[in-house]
Each structure stands twice: as C-alpha cells, then as structure tokens.
Amino acid sequence: MQMNWGKGLITGMAIFMLFILTLVIKMFNQPVDDYDREYYEKGLAYDSTYNKEKQVVTDKATPALSVANDYVQLQFVAPANVQLLFTRPSDRKMDVIFTLDTDKYNRVKIPLNGLTAGQWLLTIDWESYKKQYLYKQQITIP
Template identity: 25%
Template sequence: MKINWGTSIVLAFVGFISFILYFVITMNVDKAYDHELVTEDYYGVELAYQNDIDRLNNAKTLKENISYRKSPEGLVVYFPKDLDYKNITGKVMLYRPSSKKLDFETPINLEGSELLISDKRLVDGRWDLRIEWTYQKEDYLFKEEIHL
C-alpha cells in the first residue's frame, strides 16, 4: 500500500499532537512535577520588600553576619559572637520551593550564639533559608539559598 503526501502530513500532525497531549497530561497529573508558589500572599510580600532591603542593609553593617553549616545533627546557624545572644529574638524560616508541605518556621531561642535545626525536618535538596531577627530594637535579615 502506497501512502500519498496528504496522508503523511495528517499522520505527522496526529503524531505531534499526541506527543504534546501526552506531556501536558503528564505534567498536570504526576505529583513529581507539582510546583507551588513559595508564598500564598505573593503580592503582599512584594509590597513589603523595601523593609527587607532595609533589614539586609542593617545586616551588612555588622562586623560578622550570620553563618551556617550542615552537621550530622542538622543545620547549625551561628549568630554574631560579638552580640549578646540573650537579646536576639526573631524567627528562622525554611522554604522548600518544590513542596509547600515541607516549609516550616521556628522561633529563635538561643542558649549560646548558635541555633540547631534538627535533621529530622530537613529533606535533602534545595531550601530557601530566611532569618528575621532583632537585636536592641534593630531589625536584621539574612536570606540565602542552601543545598542540603
């Protein structure tokens, strides 16, 4: 049986459309490709962005900024040693861009200049670390993309 040009073009279009539909359906149904927004109130967060810029600039004026490292127990966050840790308040937020269910935040309760975030809550992969903290009525912000 010989296939003419018209039939070949129709078969090519049907094959291409089937190929595209397969990927559209797969991306909508498969949970592995489910990516959510990082925050619910996206526009409200963007309007308050100038406050974040001011807090980031305050953090740049410090002699030593926040640092962190991965340990077997979890993520250890180090606050500046020249500050009195008893006067540091705030919260640590960890956002997982690929899954909102893994996001969490914890208050800063220091018994020294470091804070341990337990490894039980941290899944390997990319996290957005955001630390909002206050010292002597001055607000600071530390944010960084980390990979565990």
C-alpha cells in the same frame, strides 16, 4: 506493494494528530506554574526587607552558619528571637518554618530530621535589642 496518495495523506494526518494529542496530554500533566502568588504584597514590603538586610551589614551581625549531618547551627552576635525559613527551590510543599530563641551562648540548633538532603535557601529573620535583621543563604543539607 504500492501505496496511493490517499492512504499516505490519511496515515500522515493520523500520525500528526497522535503527536499533537501526545503534546496536549503531556502539557496537562505538568505541575502548575510556580509563580509567586504574593508578588504584589512582597513588592509593598520591599523597603522593610531591604532595611533589615542593610541592618545586618551595618551592625556586622551576620550569623555564623555550620551544617552538620544531623543539625544546622547558627551563632548570633547577641541574644535574639529567630524565625528560620527553609525553602526548597524544587518543591514549595517541602518549605519549613522554625521559630526559636537563642540559648545562653547566642546559638540556635535546628535538627535536620525530616528535611530532605540537597539544596535549600535558608532565610533567617531575627530581632535583637529591638532591631530587625534579615539574612539569606544557600545551604546544602547532606
């Protein structure tokens, strides 16, 4: 059986158009770009963030972090008002914020129920004796 040029061109064009259509459909089904919509505001607040991170080093106030099966514990060097931000790199919708005060032993325990296992970025923002601190650490929740 012999195919003529006309049928071959039409078949080739149809396959190419299906390929392009498939790519277009796949593109529209991708999630929205995950760029930072607050980039400008964060840029303006960079000096404040930098000073808080520098204060941790200056005062040697890095909190001790331990992750257990059902909680995360932070040990601070002094009493503090703490804000914890758990950021999930793979899904912004899973981010969680906790606002707590340390107990009489300068500890904070955060239960892990409701947090998915895997990689998280923990941002610890706290105030102690009228000084502001900021510390970030990658953690893995079992």
